[in-house]
Amino acid sequence: MHRVLISDPLSEDGIKPLLEAADTEVIQKPSMEKEELLEEVAKADALIVRSQTQVTKEVLEHGVNLKIVGRAGVGVDNIDLDAATDNGVVVVNAPDGNTISTAEHTMAMLMSMARNIPQAYHSLQQGNWDRKKYVGVELKNKTLGVVGFGRIGRVVTRRAKGHRMNVIAYDPFLTREKAEKAGVEHGTLDEVLAQADFITVHTPLIAATHHLINKDAFAKMKDGARILNCARGGIIEEEALYEALQSGKIAGAALDVFEEEPAINNKLLELPQVVSVPHLGASTVEAQENVAVDVSNDVMEVLRGGNAKQPVNIPSIPEEMQDKLTPYITLSEKLGAFLGSIVRGGLNNINVYYSGELTDVDPTPLTRKVVKSVLQLFVGNRVNDVNSYKIAKDKGIEINEQKTTSTKGFTNLLTVELETDEETRSIGGTLLNGLGARVVRLDGYSVDVIPEGHLISIHHKDQPGAIGRVGSLLAEHDVNIATMQVGRTDIGGAAIMILTIDKEVGPECQEHLAHVEDINRVQYLKL
Known part of the structure; x- marks a missing residue:
């Protein structure tokens, strides 16, 4: 008999596959204190959580019989993946279960913002009948900018096109061919910011997307543009958004998520242009059931000796x-x-x-x-x-x-x-x-480089003085060169220079390098 511990509230319909399995015993104990969790997990073959339970290294080490941890949702921030791997525990999640819920929520927030519905309702509750104050805008023929064209971004796009909106999308993986096939315009991030009347973000929160929408991004937007975030708090820089709303540069914002939650005292909530809810993107009966079903099926499969469909470690x-x-x-x-x-x-x-x-x-x-x-x-x-x-x-x-x-x-x-x-x-x-x-080779050039630390890759013309000019400029920026490798096709032709340096080079130094004579392309990387 397999013992499955569920430590967070889950949909009863969602865990029905587990409840009905003859070879599975289900223990539901939401909101346990740490000591009780450690005691219970020691007797469990599987653990299913949402976001409340913290599956730490200590928890995993106490789970001496654990074979799998299931997260009924997308993120696994509350699970120590390295510790799970070290302890031979499979971790699974449910990345597809809330796609429709979040996409529909995005459209609801979009329309609420466009027509000032929450503000007008609140005013009506106060005994006012002010039709002129809450005049909105139509979606038809407006341009929606989609930043992040993954599962949710694509579903939002289909719904927006149903409202006769034009869509321009940016994603690091989106090519023009793929955009054309999806019926959207392909754009760079700057092009999306500049052309869109409404902008919605659907990216993960990683170093590259933290404060992706910042003061500079708002400056590139149309006057009177509107922005939505139903993805992750932190993608939009909240102080910059506040200033853009106060100045009138941005006409409205619809926010489901915030950098710090609960966002009870967030000053953005004081602005009448802001439509907001407490992180409800995946909060539908169907989504909660879907993610629970997906995880339950994976848990049973692994406990019975099979392979999980959605493993993440x-x-x-x-x-x-x-x-x-x-x-x-x-x-x-x-x-x-x-x-x-x-x-x-x-x-x-x-x-x-x-x-x-x-x-x-x-x-x-x-x-x-x-x-x-x-x-x-x-x-x-x-x-x-x-x-x-x-x-x-x-x-x-x-x-x-x-x-x-x-x-x-x-x-x-x-x-x-x-x-x-x-x-x-x-x-x-x-x-x-x-x-x-x-x-040992880069783009056909023979080199010998240790792939670690701070490096600069430079494509240049093989001319006397090119290497010296690079070295001098880096010295001006107090950057020391540890090693240098140069490869070339022939004398005076195309060449490549790879430098190992002692510290990071900033954007200003990279810009100066790019304008050095005979330099064609400069790229900094850290490994």
């Missing part, structure tokens, strides 16, 4: 392949992160080529490492070895894995190639005996 490499593949794990991640940091355009294909001794084993675990490290730059740490393929598929990115006989003089060679709608770039790496991971 790292699986172990099969024992028979560990000796061969384990040394290449770091190299795979570094190559993907290096190339993903410098490639431009919407990603179409991730190609990974293996040669030498690596052709004797199934290198798929390494490919997953590559895909994960590339996607994490755009999607965040929710991407891991297990779900990276699914996320790539959802975003229309094709993954190709190929074994070749060409080793280019190395015992083993791992080559990563990224194809975007703007360019194709490649990087090759190997393991040098006793020296660890090395980048």
